[in-house]
Amino acid sequence: MKKNVLIIGAGGVAQVVAHKCAQNNDVLGDLHIASRTKSKCVAIIESVQAKNAMKQEGVFEAHQVDATQSDQVAALIRETGAEIVINVGTAFVNMHVLDGCIETGAAYIDTAIHEEPDKICETPPWYANYEWKKRDLCAEKGVTAILGAGFDPGVVNAFARFAVDRLDEVKSIDIVDINAGSHGKYFATNFDPEINFREFTGVVYYWEDQQWKETTMFASGHEWDLPVVGKQMAYQSGHDEVHSLATNYPQADVRFWMGFGEHYINVFTVLKNIGLLSEHPVTTAEGQEVVPLKVVKACLPDPASLAPEYTGKTCIGDLVKGTKDGAEAEIFVYNVADHKDAYEEVGSQGISYTAGVPPVAAAMLIADGTWDAGTMKNVEELDPKPFFTILDRIGLPTRIRDAEGDRPWNA
Amino acid sequence: MKKNVLIIGAGGVAQVVAHKCAQNNDVLGDLHIASRTKSKCVAIIESVQAKNAMKQEGVFEAHQVDATQSDQVAALIRETGAEIVINVGTAFVNMHVLDGCIETGAAYIDTAIHEEPDKICETPPWYANYEWKKRDLCAEKGVTAILGAGFDPGVVNAFARFAVDRLDEVKSIDIVDINAGSHGKYFATNFDPEINFREFTGVVYYWEDQQWKETTMFASGHEWDLPVVGKQMAYQSGHDEVHSLATNYPQADVRFWMGFGEHYINVFTVLKNIGLLSEHPVTTAEGQEVVPLKVVKACLPDPASLAPEYTGKTCIGDLVKGTKDGAEAEIFVYNVADHKDAYEEVGSQGISYTAGVPPVAAAMLIADGTWDAGTMKNVEELDPKPFFTILDRIGLPTRIRDAEGDRPWNA
Numbered sequence: 001m002k003k004n005v006l007i008i009g010a011g012g013v014a015q016v017v018a019h020k021c022a023q024n025n026d027v028l029g030d031l032h033i034a035s036r037t038k039s040k041c042v043a044i045i046e047s048v049q050a051k052n053a054m055k056q057e058g059v060f061e062a063h064q065v066d067a068t069q070s071d072q073v074a075a076l077i078r079e080t081g082a083e084i085v086i087n088v089g090t091a092f093v094n095m096h097v098l099d100g101c102i103e104t105g106a107a108y109i110d111t112a113i114h115e116e117p118d119k120i121c122e123t124p125p126w127y128a129n130y131e132w133k134k135r136d137l138c139a140e141k142g143v144t145a146i147l148g149a150g151f152d153p154g155v156v157n158a159f160a161r162f163a164v165d166r167l168d169e170v171k172s173i174d175i176v177d178i179n180a181g182s183h184g185k186y187f188a189t190n191f192d193p194e195i196n197f198r199e200f201t202g203v204v205y206y207w208e209d210q211q212w213k214e215t216t217m218f219a220s221g222h223e224w225d226l227p228v229v230g231k232q233m234a235y236q237s238g239h240d241e242v243h244s245l246a247t248n249y250p251q252a253d254v255r256f257w258m259g260f261g262e263h264y265i266n267v268f269t270v271l272k273n274i275g276l277l278s279e280h281p282v283t284t285a286e287g288q289e290v291v292p293l294k295v296v297k298a299c300l301p302d303p304a305s306l307a308p309e310y311t312g313k314t315c316i317g318d319l320v321k322g323t324k325d326g327a328e329a330e331i332f333v334y335n336v337a338d339h340k341d342a343y344e345e346v347g348s349q350g351i352s353y354t355a356g357v358p359p360v361a362a363a364m365l366i367a368d369g370t371w372d373a374g375t376m377k378n379v380e381e382l383d384p385k386p387f388f389t390i391l392d393r394i395g396l397p398t399r400i401r402d403a404e405g406d407r408p409w410n411a
Numbered sequence: 412m413k414k415n416v417l418i419i420g421a422g423g424v425a426q427v428v429a430h431k432c433a434q435n436n437d438v439l440g441d442l443h444i445a446s447r448t449k450s451k452c453v454a455i456i457e458s459v460q461a462k463n464a465m466k467q468e469g470v471f472e473a474h475q476v477d478a479t480q481s482d483q484v485a486a487l488i489r490e491t492g493a494e495i496v497i498n499v500g501t502a503f504v505n506m507h508v509l510d511g512c513i514e515t516g517a518a519y520i521d522t523a524i525h526e527e528p529d530k531i532c533e534t535p536p537w538y539a540n541y542e543w544k545k546r547d548l549c550a551e552k553g554v555t556a557i558l559g560a561g562f563d564p565g566v567v568n569a570f571a572r573f574a575v576d577r578l579d580e581v582k583s584i585d586i587v588d589i590n591a592g593s594h595g596k597y598f599a600t601n602f603d604p605e606i607n608f609r610e611f612t613g614v615v616y617y618w619e620d621q622q623w624k625e626t627t628m629f630a631s632g633h634e635w636d637l638p639v640v641g642k643q644m645a646y647q648s649g650h651d652e653v654h655s656l657a658t659n660y661p662q663a664d665v666r667f668w669m670g671f672g673e674h675y676i677n678v679f680t681v682l683k684n685i686g687l688l689s690e691h692p693v694t695t696a697e698g699q700e701v702v703p704l705k706v707v708k709a710c711l712p713d714p715a716s717l718a719p720e721y722t723g724k725t726c727i728g729d730l731v732k733g734t735k736d737g738a739e740a741e742i743f744v745y746n747v748a749d750h751k752d753a754y755e756e757v758g759s760q761g762i763s764y765t766a767g768v769p770p771v772a773a774a775m776l777i778a779d780g781t782w783d784a785g786t787m788k789n790v791e792e793l794d795p796k797p798f799f800t801i802l803d804r805i806g807l808p809t810r811i812r813d814a815e816g817d818r819p820w821n822a
Contacts, residue, residue, distance in 0.1 A: 186684045194696075270681040273597045275710040282709040285605075290699065295706045298693040299686040 003029030003367050006082035006106070008067050008097055009089035010040035012191065012304040012348050013111065013150070016356025017086055018044045019346035020394060022053040022060060027364045032080040034063035035089065047347050067093035073100025082106055084363045088150075088356065091115040091195055095130050102134065102143050107366045109359045111150030113240040115198065118279060124205045124212045125243035131376070139375040146371065147378050149362040151335075151354040152177055152256075153241035155396065156318055158384035159333035160245055162398075162409065163320035165384075167329055170252040170322040173245055178259035180229035181312030181339045181350055185301050187267045190351035193297040197277045200268065204238045207246035207254040218265055222257060227401060228336045229315040234259040244378040252322075271296060307349040310339035314350050331402040333409065335391075345395070354396065361390040385410075414440030414778050417493035417517070419478050419508055420500035421451035423602065423715040423759050424522065424561070427767025428497055429455045430757035431805060433464040433471065438775045443491040445474035446500065458758050478504035484511025493517055495774045499767065502526040502606055506541050513545065513554050518777045520770045522561030524651040526609065529690065535616045535623045536654035542787065550786040557782065558789050560773040562746075562765040563588055563667075564652035566807065567729055569795035570744035571656055573809075573820065574731035576795075578740055581663040581733040584656055589670035591640040592723030592750045592761055596712050598678045601762035604708040608688045611679065615649045618657035618665040629676055633668060638812060639747045640726040645670040655789040663733075682707060718760040721750035725761050742813040744820065746802075756806065765807060772801040796821075 005028050007017050014033065021031050033041045041062035048060060065076050067089050077085065077100055087097045087110040094114035101108035114130040122129045131147050138145050148154055156175045164170045179190060189196040200217040207213070220236040234257035246254045260268075271277050276292045283289055317334025335354070342353035362379075365371035370386045379387075388398045388409055398409040416439050418428050425444065432442050444452040452473035459471060476487050478500050488496065488511060498508045498521040505525035512519035525541040533540045542558050549556050559565055567586045575581045590601060600607040611628040618624070631647040645668035657665045671679075682688050687703045694700055728745025746765070753764035773790075776782035781797050790798075799809045799820055809820040 187681075266677065267681050267685070270598075270678050271685075274678070274682075274707070276687065276707070278710075282706065284702075284705040284709045286705065288701065288705070290701050290706050290709070291695075292706055292710055294695040294697065294699070295693065295701050295703055296685070296687070298695045298701070299689075299703055 003084070004080065004082050005029070005031050005084045005086060005363055006077060006080055007031070007033040008035065008065070008073070008085060008087045008093070010035035010037065010044055011088070012307075012352035013088045013356040015044050015047065015304065016346050016348045016352050017088055017360055018048055019051065019053050020357055020360035021363070022048045023055055024360065024364055024394065025058045026055050027367055028084070030059035030081065032061050032063060032082055034065040034067075034076055036064070036066060038062055038064040051347070068096050070096045070099035070103065073097050074103040077101070077104040077106045084109065084366055086359045086363055088359065090192065092117055098131070098134060098145060101145065102137060102141060105141065105143060107144040107372065109146045109149050109362050109366070111148060111154060111355055111359055112195070113148065115195070125247050126240060127243050127378070135376040142374040144366055144371070144373050145376040146362050146366070146382070147376065148240050148244065149359045149379055150356070151358055152239065152316055153244070154358045154379055155335065155391065156316060157241050157245060157379035158382075158387050159318040159398070160249070160320060161380040162384045162388070163318060163331045163333050164249060164322075166331060167320070167322035167324050170249055170320060172253040172255075172321045173249065174255050174257060174319045175239070175241060176224050176226065176234055176257045176259075176319065177316045178224070178226060178229050178232045178234060179314045179351060180232065180259070181310055181314060183306040183349070184309045185306065187264070188301040188306055189303060190306070190349065191303050191355070193300050194293055197268070197293060197296070198279065199238055201272060201277050202238060204236050206236060206242060206256070209253070210250055218260070218269070224257065226315045226317070227334060227399070227406060228313055232259045245380060248378065248380050303352070304348070307343045307347060307352070310343065310349040313338050314354060316354065329403070331400055333398065333400050335396050335398055337396060357394055357396050358391065361387055361394060364390055414495070415491065415493045416440070416442050416495045416497060416774055417488060417491055418442070418444040419446065419476070419484070419496060419498045419504070421446035421448065421455055422499070423718075423763035424499045424767040426455050426458065426715065427757050427759045427763050428499055428771055429459055430462065430464050431768050431771035432497075432774070433459045434466055435771065435775055435805065436469045437466050438778055439495070441470035441492065443472050443474060443493055445476040445478075445487055447475070447477060449473055449475040462758070479507050481507045481510035481514065484508050485514040488512070488515040488517045495520065495777055497770045497774055499770065501603065503528055509542070509545060509556060512556065513548060513552060516552065516554060518555040518783065520557045520560050520773050520777070522559065522565060522766055522770055523606070524559065526606070536658050537651060538654050538658075538789070546787040553785040555777055555782070555784050556787040557773050557777070557793070558787065559651050559655065560770045560790055561767070562769055562807075563650065563727055564655070565769045565790050566746065566802065567727060568652050568656060568790035569793075569798050570729040570809070571660070571731060572791040573795040573799070574729060574742045574744050575660060575733075577742065578731070578733035578735050581660055581731060583664040583666075583732045584660065585666050585668060585730045586650070586652060586728075587635050587637065587645055587668045587670070587730065588727045589635070589637060589640050589643045589645060590725045590762060591643065591670070592721055592725060594717040594760070595720045596717065598675070599712040599717055600714060601717070601760065602714050602766070604711050605704055608679070608704060608707070609690065610649055612683060612688050613649060615647050617647060617653060617667070620664070621661055629671070629680070635668065637726045637728070638745060638810070638817060639724055643670045656791060659789065659791050714763070715759070718754045718758060718763070721754065721760040724749050725765060727765065740814070742811055744809065744811050746807050746809055748807060768805055768807050769802065772798055772805060775801055
């Protein structure tokens with residue numbers, strides 16, 4: 001039974017992770033949080049204390065760490081006695097944090113794929129470029145590493161597994177992510193603009209007819225009619241979970257669709273076409289070297305600042321099609337979250353909430369042994385039912401809609 | 412008779428000025444060009460030589476100067492024996508170059524109002540913030556300083572004067588600047604993006620009912636039907652010449668209208684609303700201090716690079732209304748220029764051409780004594796006819812359209 005938790009990162013998602021760990025510190029143990037800037041960690045712990053979120057008395061300490069240095073991560077794991085590391089730092093640190101876990105034997109959980117600062121949209125399947133290269137080492141050392149355990153990737157992988165298990169044959173998995181909320185700003189991204197835009201500037205890979213295919217952002221759109229949020233346009237986007245699901249279910253077409261309004265697409269298109277979303281430095285007339293994307297990020301609202309005014313709901317789910325008992329069958333497995341509810345509970349907006357709650361559920365499943373696999377796993381490789389059971393209880397209930405209607409997954 | 416010319420600046424307009432000075436070096440004398448980066452000056456002289464543009468054998472030398480230092484400018488004026496300085500450097504250097512001229516007695520010509528890097532759209536009339544404070548000193552020392560002698564400001568001030576002189580009473584002066592050309596890029600500005608956007612981000616001042624009024628960019632639009640370019644939308648913009656014309660013709664409403672397509676307005680609006688057109692530094696997550704506007708400038712095409720592919724025409728003119736012999740009267744005084752013709756003649760696009768030819772005409776009028784006023788003047792305070800006569804000959808013919816038809820100004 002692993003218990004003590006070290007959270008890496010101090011952004012909007014880390015804030016949710018911290019609150020949820022505190023609310024469940026009877027199942028988990030001592031809590032620690034570390035980032036490049038210790039004061040941000042202190043502020044998060046203060047917000048946990050302000051909400052009186054600790055379920056029982058216990059440790060919650062802030063630390064400074066340079067998570068690009070695996071030896072620093074390993075030293076901090078040893079110092080804190082952490083048995084589970086929830087990595088919700090920037091995607092640039094993933095492999096270094098994983099290395100720190102492998103070195104110390106701590107379990108590793110992250111919510112997004114590793115990225116190198118100067119590369120975008122590498123060869124599919126993306127996980128094979130970095131994470132899966134360490135799979136054999138994790139197995140050999142008995143280290144549990146759960147990759148992509150946020151909402152998407154994460155819960156949507158579990159949605160896919162759940163649906164696939166109910167079918168005789170799976171033909172397609174379409175993941176649809178709609179944020180029908182409103183933050184009231186001219187323009188903002190819901191998480192780190194740098195990571196957000198990087199998702200959309202490169203090749204959009206998807207899996208169809210048992211092969212990788214390519215499109216570009218906003219080139220392939222479809223109107224979806226979803227529970228609660230209604231009819232919404234969404235566009236094929238590159239996303240982590242396509243790469244593991246296509247590997248684990250090669251017989252199915254796997255696509256990811258993200259909802260965007262016309263205004264978002266217009267702003268994105270202008271910035272991209274001018275070159276302002278580039279991660280490659282330009283030189284100003286004065287000779288200063290600057291990465292345009294980092295300047296755009298500095299101009300945009302801090303995603304965490306959106307929370308107090310954010311209203312409306314998100315709907316994220318998987319439409320899975322296949323056959324059952326010789327007939328065509330389809331099922332939509334989904335969650336609806338509310339921005340205002342999230343803010344009231346943990347001081348964060350709904351996008352951070354949906355990303356931050358699932359890795360805590362994963363940590364709880366490692367702590368009780370259910371998901372303590374002793375090797376590297378993507379979420380669809382683990383039993384989804386105990387995951388849904390915890391998520392139902394801690395804020396992200398799973399529902400299904402199929403020919404028999406719309407209901408809780410276990411109804 | 413002043414003759415030798417020193418050009419300050421080495422951008423797209425300086426290239427035109429250099430070619431036109433060379434083509435008229437029988438009227439002018441030795442030619443010199445100086446900027447922060449000497450190699451740019453050398454390249455301009457090479458392009459003059461490549462076109463075999465020198466009318467007669469003569470001097471054309473490149474120099475390095477920091478034009479924000481008036482003592483460096485004065486030293487260079489003395490070293491080169493320059494009697495006329497054509498300042499087409501960045502608007503940030505104007506007052507320093509003017510000081511260098513006042514110190515040495517050289518005549519001064521510029522094409523745009525002085526700006527301080529950290530201020531935008533100061534109190535109207537703009538010229539009173541900097542240039543006109545030196546008017547008495549110029550008069551006392553007998554120094555000729557011709558302010559705003561490009562196209563707009565510059566030729567359009569002469570258009571206004573010409574029209575006002577034909578009326579008994581002037582009621583309004585509307586300056587309309589339409590670029591109906593196409594550069595084939597996603598987005599580009601026709602001159603330095605930094606200066607270009609600064610024109611549009613602040614208060615738009617205009618003069619109506621004998622008082623300063625304010626609007627904002629793109630808030631006040633009007634469709635104009637102009638010669639050659641046809642029907643075009645233009646929007647009230649802040650522009651230098653409004654500030655001198657309103658002072659010299661306070662009885663007239665004075666407005667400036669610039670043509671923009673929907674695409675330009677959309678891109679501008681996105682960049683402005685995000686804060687990317689700000690001249691105030693932001694700090695990136697990595698702690699780098701950056702002025703967003705300078706990064707946008709670095710991402711956009713160099714205006715000079717547009718020239719080879721630029722096609723189409725510009726139409727810039729003044730619609731002047733008033734009374735003549737007791738009846739309402741109106742006259743449109745204008746020029747049409749062609750981007751491709753400009754490129755073929757001097758290697759520049761049409762916007763640089765229209766801005767760069769007039770100060771050379773002004774220099775020729777100083778050289779022959781006609782405009783050697785021995786004090787500071789805005790262009791409408793000088794006789795427009797000799798100016799038009801030279802402009803007709805060197806590439807920017809003036810036409811008029813009124814109740815009697817459309818014809819050359821002197822037909």
